[in-house]
Amino acid sequence: MxxxxxxxxxxxxxxxxxxxxxxxxxxxxxxxxxxxxxxxxxxxxxxxxxxxxxxxxxxxxxxxxxxxxxSPKMPDSEPLTQRLRRVEPQHLLEVRLMLEHKVAEKAAQNRSASDLVKMRADLAERKRLAHAGEWLACIDADIRFHTHIAQASGNDILADLYKAFAEQLKESFLAQFENTDSFVATQTLHENLLAAIEEQDAEQAWYWARQIVDH
Missing domain, CATH: 1.10.10.10 (Winged helix-like DNA-binding domain superfamily/Winged helix DNA-binding domain)
Known part of the structure; x- marks a missing residue:
């Protein structure tokens, strides 16, 4: 009703x-x-x-x-970021799971040395901010880290999709978290994900991406 x-x-x-x-x-x-x-x-x-x-x-x-x-063709006036705001939370979680899996897997296969430099810097900043209790900046660092993973996938469409999704993900984090406790707790998971990408182990990258989403 x-x-x-x-x-x-x-x-x-x-x-x-x-x-x-x-x-x-x-x-x-x-x-x-x-x-x-x-x-x-x-x-x-x-x-x-x-x-x-x-x-x-x-x-x-x-x-x-x-x-x-x-209509056979949907209106193209609605940005993807706006469409994502209308979806059910469960659907958003499903999209996140699929995207995180795929970008991690592809990044492990295709990452460059410069990609790794960016991801290491993001993760170090995420850790520093999490332990300092700087909530908003920590969220930004976390999303930057995952966005750089998407960019390292070597697939521009996948990277663009993740970038659009990341805007909604930030809103979700802002509503979900009030401090950096969860970010401190998941730091090791993120470090394991980065290690798998560095070692070009796509299977392990997929695994750690799943652990992060499920936490």
Whole structure:
């Protein structure tokens, strides 16, 4: 049951989220008005206004006599960083797990000497800030370390994806942590990850990346 002030906007946001996540795919027909009314517990007028909002934004197409369909091409006006803010926390965790695994694995295979210099500096700074209790700066150092791992993967698309994801990850850290205790506790895990990347051991890099996410 939706309990927001602007029901049409909230419903349109929910539907847009389902489209973004692929629960309703491009070209597929949207559920009927009665189905949406029952699913979300809203009135027919709310459904129609939500459909109008999505149609004006280019997310869906209303075809007379046939129904309402998801547009074959999604609007390109929404940045990935904005889309990430709309996803469920569990989905964000799943994306983080996949990204951390892959960038660690690829970095172990493709890292350069200059990549290692950056990562060592990031990790040393992370340790210093964590023990000094400098919370905000420690978060930045942690994210820099992981971003440099992504850049060391040798895959520009993967690096760009991680950079976009890192913005949302920082917001998550700011909401989750109030001090640097967790960063102190996971310092050794990060050092093990870096060691695996240095040794070009992709399997161990994957393992330590998993340990970090699961901590």
């Amino acid at each position: 939706i309990k927001r002030v602007s029901l049409p906007e909230e419903l349109s946001r929910r539907l847009q989220q389902q489209i973004s996540l692929g629960n309703i795919r491009a070209g597929e027909k949207l559920p009927t008005e009665p189905e949406l009314m029952q699913q979300f517990g809203v009135s027919r007028s709310t459904v129609r206004e939500a459909v109008r909002i999505l149609s004006n934004a280019g997310w869906i197409q209303v075809r007379q006599g046939l129904g309402t369909f998801v």
